[in-house]
Amino acid sequence: MISCIGGLGDVVGALPKALARRGHRVMVVIPKYGDYAEARDLGVRKRYKVAGQDSEVSYFHSYIDGVDFVFLEAPPFRHRHNDIYGGERPDVLKRMILFCKAAVEVPWYAPCGGTIYGDGNLVFIANDWHTALLPVYLKAYYRDNGLMQYTRSVLVIHNIAHQGRGPVDDFNIMDLPAHYIDHFKLHDPLGGEHNNVFAAGLKMADRVVTVSHGYMWELKTTEGGWGLHDIINQNDWKLDGIVNGIDTAEWNPAVDVHLHSDDYTNYTRDTLDTGKRQCKAALQRELGLQVRDGVPLIGFIGRLDHQKGVDIIAAAMPWIAQQDVQLVMLGTGRPDLEDMLRRFEGE
Numbered sequence: 001m002i003s004c005i006g007g008l009g010d011v012v013g014a015l016p017k018a019l020a021r022r023g024h025r026v027m028v029v030i031p032k033y034g035d036y037a038e039a040r041d042l043g044v045r046k047r048y049k050v051a052g053q054d055s056e057v058s059y060f061h062s063y064i065d066g067v068d069f070v071f072l073e074a075p076p077f078r079h080r081h082n083d084i085y086g087g088e089r090p091d092v093l094k095r096m097i098l099f100c101k102a103a104v105e106v107p108w109y110a111p112c113g114g115t116i117y118g119d120g121n122l123v124f125i126a127n128d129w130h131t132a133l134l135p136v137y138l139k140a141y142y143r144d145n146g147l148m149q150y151t152r153s154v155l156v157i158h159n160i161a162h163q164g165r166g167p168v169d170d171f172n173i174m175d176l177p178a179h180y181i182d183h184f185k186l187h188d189p190l191g192g193e194h195n196n197v198f199a200a201g202l203k204m205a206d207r208v209v210t211v212s213h214g215y216m217w218e219l220k221t222t223e224g225g226w227g228l229h230d231i232i233n234q235n236d237w238k239l240d241g242i243v244n245g246i247d248t249a250e251w252n253p254a255v256d257v258h259l260h261s262d263d264y265t266n267y268t269r270d271t272l273d274t275g276k277r278q279c280k281a282a283l284q285r286e287l288g289l290q291v292r293d294g295v296p297l298i299g300f301i302g303r304l305d306h307q308k309g310v311d312i313i314a315a316a317m318p319w320i321a322q323q324d325v326q327l328v329m330l331g332t333g334r335p336d337l338e339d340m341l342r343r344f345e346g347e
Helices: 008-022 089-103 133-145 167-173 177-184 198-205 213-219 229-234 273-284 312-323 335-346
Strands: 027-031 040-049 053-064 067-073 123-125 153-158 184-190 192-196 207-209 239-241 296-300 326-330
Touching: 008 027, 008 067, 008 133, 008 229, 027 213, 040 089, 067 089, 067 335, 089 133, 089 167, 123 133, 133 153, 133 198, 153 198, 167 177, 167 192, 177 184, 177 198, 192 198, 192 229, 207 213, 213 239, 312 335
Parallel strands: 027 067, 123 153, 153 207, 207 239, 296 326
Antiparallel strands: 040 053, 053 067, 184 192
16 A cells, blocks of 8 residues: 555555455555654665655655554655655655655565565555546556566545646656656646646556545546546446545544543443543533533534635524534645634634
């Protein structure tokens, strides 16, 4: 699995453990954005060229819950743990090119537990546009040249709105055969002709997965596909929707350590009614709301973005305010939506 924060971070944290419990040998490859105490230097060094410059990549390893975690350390990744997607657009693209070039070769060079994975019966799972170049490099560098013939790639769409768009000249720093530019070129009414990383990844991946059947349907529409709906419809034969699961150990209210204080309580299926009521009252007290058992307490946790429907909540706010309900919203995102929610709170 290839590189993560938010919902994607939850998936990368939970899915590998679930696959390992099914008997698979599983590796997660992530840029080494910070100093991770559990990461051990494997002593492997490889050099990769990006935009004419050489970068040395070091391999670090940790084994957690039956999963191999391989961290790729290189100057462009350093000290970005608080802003992993930040920086100017060209710099972000260069980081992702370096990461994908190195990640596709990790099974050959990282001796996890003393043994490399190799390339037999191997599946890469890449997430969103940031790693969409991996299926492209897998095909252009290896499969087209008779290598990694038993290796396949799956590209997962978590958020189609972010696509790695840029000028067509971006293609020149990707070190790909010239004819591959046709996979990246895309024309749309808003951006005109541009270079689109996600478009190329969708075409090159052996399978494409979205995070639900509903989102899969949405991506096929003009409104929901964000300019990639034609490509998605053309590749419908390899598209599937799989609902994100949860880590049932981490999210188990019977053992959740976050329910040990401030009058919260752990609860099970047998104590669901009393436990939930006690936690609701504790939340009301913590947030300065009236402690009332009978009032509906509505919660929203998510990124403040129009994709999440925050504008719909905003439009309904005057009506909601007239009802006998309590509303709690948690999240960060677009400054205008943050300001709007603060204004509603004040009112």
